[in-house]
Amino acid sequence: MDENVSVVHKILNYLYLTLSKTIPAIPFSGQYWLEEVTRGVGACVMDEYGKELELSSRRPADICRAYLDILDREGFLEASAYRLEEEGENVLVNLTRSRCIYLDFCRGAEKEELFFYCPRLGAFQACLQRVLGSEYSREVTINAEADMCRGRVSPTRRLKTEIVTREGDLLKIAGERAILLPKETYASIFVALKEYAPHIIKTILFDAGYLSALTVAAQAKTFYNTPLEALEALFEEVKNCGLARVELVSLEPGAGRAVIRCYNSFQVATVKKYGWFYRTPRVVCDLLRGMFSAYLTVLLERKILCEEMRCEALEGDYCEFHALPDESGAQAAGSEPLV
Amino acid sequence: MKARAYFGVEGLDRIISQGVSYGSQIMVDGDTGVGKTVLAGEFIKEGLRCGDVCIYVACDEPPAVMRYHLGTFRVGTRAYEEAGRLIFVDAYEEEASVEKFHIADQHNLDKYFTLEKELLKRFAGQRIRLIVDSLSTLFTPFEPAEILEFHRSRLKYLRKNGILTLDIFVDGVLGDRVMMVASHFYNVILKMKFGSSATRPVRILQVGKVRSGKFSSTPYMFGISPTFGILVATELEV
Numbered sequence: 294m295d296e297n298v299s300v301v302h303k304i305l306n307y308l309y310l311t312l313s314k315t316i317p318a319i320p321f322s323g324q325y326w327l328e329e330v331t332r333g334v335g336a337c338v339m340d341e342y343g344k345e346l347e348l349s350s351r352r353p354a355d356i357c358r359a360y361l362d363i364l365d366r367e368g369f370l371e372a373s374a375y376r377l378e379e380e381g382e383n384v385l386v387n388l389t390r391s392r393c394i395y396l397d398f399c400r401g402a403e404k405e406e407l408f409f410y411c412p413r414l415g416a417f418q419a420c421l422q423r424v425l426g427s428e429y430s431r432e433v434t435i436n437a438e439a440d441m442c443r444g445r446v447s448p449t450r451r452l453k454t455e456i457v458t459r460e461g462d463l464l465k466i467a468g469e470r471a472i473l474l475p476k477e478t479y480a481s482i483f484v485a486l487k488e489y490a491p492h493i494i495k496t497i498l499f500d501a502g503y504l505s506a507l508t509v510a511a512q513a514k515t516f517y518n519t520p521l522e523a524l525e526a527l528f529e530e531v532k533n534c535g536l537a538r539v540e541l542v543s544l545e546p547g548a549g550r551a552v553i554r555c556y557n558s559f560q561v562a563t564v565k566k567y568g569w570f571y572r573t574p575r576v577v578c579d580l581l582r583g584m585f586s587a588y589l590t591v592l593l594e595r596k597i598l599c600e601e602m603r604c605e606a607l608e609g610d611y612c613e614f615h616a617l618p619d620e621s622g623a624q625a626a627g628s629e630p631l632v
Numbered sequence: 633m634k635a636r637a638y639f640g641v642e643g644l645d646r647i648i649s650q651g652v653s654y655g656s657q658i659m660v661d662g663d664t665g666v667g668k669t670v671l672a673g674e675f676i677k678e679g680l681r682c683g684d685v686c687i688y689v690a691c692d693e694p695p696a697v698m699r700y701h702l703g704t705f706r707v708g709t710r711a712y713e714e715a716g717r718l719i720f721v722d723a724y725e726e727e728a729s730v731e732k733f734h735i736a737d738q739h740n741l742d743k744y745f746t747l748e749k750e751l752l753k754r755f756a757g758q759r760i761r762l763i764v765d766s767l768s769t770l771f772t773p774f775e776p777a778e779i780l781e782f783h784r785s786r787l788k789y790l791r792k793n794g795i796l797t798l799d800i801f802v803d804g805v806l807g808d809r810v811m812m813v814a815s816h817f818y819n820v821i822l823k824m825k826f827g828s829s830a831t832r833p834v835r836i837l838q839v840g841k842v843r844s845g846k847f848s849s850t851p852y853m854f855g856i857s858p859t860f861g862i863l864v865a866t867e868l869e870v
Contacts, residue, residue, distance in 0.1 A: 492642040492860050495681075499706050572638050572645060575681045586706075598708030600680075602715055607683065615711040621696075621703030 298368055305412075306397035313398070313407040321457035321533045324408050328453075331415025338363070338416065339423045346424070353421055353429075353446070354379045357386070360420040370394050375413075384421075386414065386444035390435070393442060399435070414444045421446065453516050456509060456530045466534075467509040476559060480567045487570050494570065495579070502583025510591035520546045520592040527588050528553075535559060537581060542613075549593050549618035553585055554611045561605045561612065576604035578612050589616050635759065637796050640678025641671065643852065643864025644822075647839050652820060654759055655794040657787050659815055661801045662824030666835055667856050668800045669693075671824070672763045673701050674861050675798050679761040680712055684796075686761045687719040687751060691738070691769040692802075695720035695731055698765075705861065719751065723770065739773050741782045748786070752795060762790065763798045768805040776810045787817045827851070837864055 312330060316323045338360075339346075345366075346359045354377045365372035374392040378385040390396055395412050402409035414431040421429045430449035435442050457466050464471045486494050510527060517523035521544055528539035536559050542552040560578045564570070571577075582599045589597035596619045603613040636651030645651070652658065662668045672688070676698075679686040688698055698720065699709045712718035722734035723744070729736075733751065735744055752760060764770070771779045790797050799818070801811065803825075815821055820841060827836040835856070840849030854864040 492863055495640075495677075496705075496860055503706075572651065573636065573682050575683070583706075598703075598706060598711070600708040600711035602711060602717075615708075615715070617708055617710040617714070619703055619708060619710075621700045621709065 295368070301369075302394045303397065306395060306401070309395065309398040309412060310401045310407075313402050313409065314405070316408050320535075321455065321530075323455065324410075325453055325455050327408060327410040328415060331410055331412040332419040332422075334412065335360075335416030335419030336423065339420055342367070343423065348424070351425065352379065353382065353384045353425070356421055356424050357384050357417045357446070360417065380445070383445055383447045384417065386417070386442075386446065388413075388442045388444075390437075390440045390442050399442075403435070403437075411442075411444060414446055417446050450515075456512065456526075457533060466530075467512040469508055476563055476566070479559070480563050483563070483570055484567075498579035499583040499586075502580035503587045504583075506584040506587035507591060510588045513588075514592055520544065520589075523592050524551075524588060531581075531584070536584075537578075537612075546593055549589070549595050549597055549616075551585075551589060551597075551599075551614075551616040553599070553614040553616065555581060555605075555614070556611050558605060558612050564606045574607055576601040576612070577606045578604060578614075581612070582614060585614055585616060637682070637684075637759075637761070638678055639671065640674045640681075641862045641864060643854065643866040644837070644839065644862070646866050647852070647864070648820070652796065654796045655791050656819040657790060657797045657799065657817065658820045658822065659799055659801060659818040660822045660824065661803055661811065661815070662822075663803050663826050666824045666826055667854070667862060668802070668824055669698070669701070669765055670856055670862055671822070672765050672798060672800060673698065673705070675761065675763060676718070677702065677705060677707055677861075679759075679796075680707065680717060682759075684759045684761050685717050685719070685755045686712075686763065687721065687755075689721040689723050689735075689748075689762070689764040691723040691764065692766055694724050694729075695722050704858065716755075721747070721751065738770060741770070741774065741778065744770060745782065745786055745789075749789065752790075752793060756793075759796070760794075761796045761798065764800060766800040766802050766805075768801040771806055771810075776807065779806070779810055780813055783814055783817060823849075824854075827853075 312327055316327060342363045345363055347362065348359050349355045357377055361370070361372035361375055364370050371392070374388060376387040378387070393399065399409060411431065411433050414433060418429045418431055428449050429446050431444060431446045433442065433444040457464070457471065459465070464473065509530065513523040513527050517526060524541060524544065528541065531537055531539050537555040538557055540554045540556070542554055544551045555578065558578045558581060560580060564577050578601050582601050585599040586597055589599070597616050598619040599614045599616040601612055602615050603609060605612050635654060637654060638645040638651050660668050660671060676686045676688060688695065690698060702709050709718055719733060720731055722729040722731035723738060725734065726738060727736055735747060737743055752762070820839065823838040825836045826833045835854045836851045837854045838849040838851050852864050852866060854862055857863055
């Protein structure tokens with residue numbers, strides 16, 4: 294490979310690595326943006342060189358091969374480095390790592406524990422979408438000892454996207470308009486409630502958390518195959534929204550049980566800064582309690598209630614929530630049907 | 633500062649602005665259907681959120697009724713029961729009870745007191761709220777002298793052990809003299825009555841203490857919301 298191409302490869306790797314380093318600092322995640330970038334690059338290649346695609350068939354593996362051949366002819370990579378196999382509708386991609394042009398990005402991301410998205414597989418997704426008109430997702434496994442990389446590109450119903458997005462002037466969460474509030478605003482709303490309608494405080498926080506979490510939980514349910522995956526994605530969003538860092542201690546989907554821990558709950562922070570809004574010290578994370586109850590109710594398809602059994606506002610350095618099926622048969626007044 | 637406890641009912645807690653100390657005994661005396669059990673539910677909810685152990689002795693209905701009631705206010709009772717923070721004692725079903733804790737014989741006050749003490753000992757060192765709903769039902773078969781003897785020693789024990797107690801009495805079940813004497817043992821008395829109105833019955837709440845053999849306190853109107861529970865109109869004295 295000539296020297297100029299090597300430089301191009303290096304710069305590309307720098308670019309992707311910089312993107313990966315930037316993502317954790319971006320509010321509201323951004324992990325799927327990297328996927329969109331890699332797919333976008335593939336789509337641009339198809340725009341420019343798509344007419345040169347020499348398809349031996351419309352089978353996914355042959356389409357990917359034809360795509361590699363274009364890049365080979367342009368001197369960008371060696372198509373022979375890639376071994377493509379068919380597995381039903383999936384394409385399996387095998388590659389000796391040392392021959393991958395994105396090796397620096399891959400290793401750099403691994404070393405610094407950054408988010409990684411394989412640009413090659415992203416480009417295959419874009420190419421397949423362009424030729425076949427359907428969406429593909431990908432997964433990649435790296436065997437560092439054997440110096441091998443194994444990827445799989447598979448059809449998918451729909452692509453995962455950011456839960457928090459910006460559309461023009463609007464910020465949206467799961468497609469619904471959202472706003473970003475400083476803690477001070479939350480505290481001032483709370484103070485006003487305490488002044489004018491103190492009797493509703495204990496009820497509305499749970500309800501607000503519960504009802505506001507239903508839409509996002511429903512979206513996560515369509516994106517992920519298992520309650521565990523969906524729950525982890527939702528907890529990531531809770532962190533991205535600045536509400537708390539959430540850790541799933543245990544989940545028993547069949548039994549409808551879960552134990553959840555929260556670090557740096559914003560409700561605890563509010564109490565610590567502005568004082569107790571209640572007469573006596575107590576657990577305070579009712580909004581999060583409502584959100585977790587909604588997540589689990591939607592994902593496990595049964596009525597689940599979370600209780601905050603331990604709160605950082607009272608002791609320790611985390612809050613702990615225990616979720617269990619609500620078998621009381623009670624329907625909360627004024628609430629939406631739970632399932 | 634020593635911990636103070638509240639009912640978890642906004643207007644009522646405003647009336648007793650300093651709260652009550654653990655070890656206090658509260659008597660709730662009220663008409664049938666006026667909302668005594670609802671108040672007990674609020675008291676339990678408040679206790680659970682504040683980290684207390686709540687023991688509810690169900691004498692007039694099975695414990696499932698209180699579980700259901702708390703469920704309507706989004707309280708996940710199972711989590712607290714499993715954590716040993718919410719204890720239901722079935723004093724209603726007797727031998728037919730399937731509860732972990734039940735009183736097989738309602739006609740033996742000594743046995744009841746023994747069970748109560750055993751249960752309280754299990755949670756020694758923790759803040760405990762004990763709610764008996766209703767104590768007047770337990771007392772029904774007994775003579776006044778027996779009731780008062782039991783009552784005096786029981787409340788002395790509870791006070792000594794720092795148990796925050798809410799004893800519910802259904803108005804009219806026990807004689808006036810028994811009620812008058814019994815009420816002297818309590819730190820706080822809550823009377824919940826139906827009052828007369830030209831259009832519809834109104835609920836009235838009084839909070840106070842028996843002094844010089846008489847109970848007098850400002851009456852407040854209150855209502856029960858299926859969403860928010862008991863709402864006391866502190867600005868509307870009757």
